[in-house]
Amino acid sequence: MMMKGLFIAAVAVLLVACKTEETMTVDYYLANPDARKQKLVQCANNPGDEAIQANCVNAKEAQHKSLFDPDNTGMPSIK
Structure with a gap:
């Protein structure tokens, strides 16, 4: 009976x-x-x-890059 419980737990984890x-x-x-x-x-x-998932890290990096674009393409005009 205990082996059956361990098997079910292992399958659930997988x-x-x-x-x-x-x-x-x-x-x-x-x-x-x-x-x-x-x-x-x-x-x-x-x-x-x-927070440590790859997609969260990649999305945060993309957000950072979009805010600090070296070409300033995302910046509004001051004219």
Whole structure:
């Protein structure tokens, strides 16, 4: 009976571990600001679980790059 319980627990852990999303690149999040915004909201809502996930890190990096664009393409005109 105990072996059956351990087996069920092991299967449950494996199923939870399989719940991974595709990792998107920084370039993807730069090109898709809506997806970036949605991911940043998700990451901020659950920082304990999400903050170190690859997509959160990539979305944050894309946000940083978009704000500090060396070409200043995102800056409003002062004219």
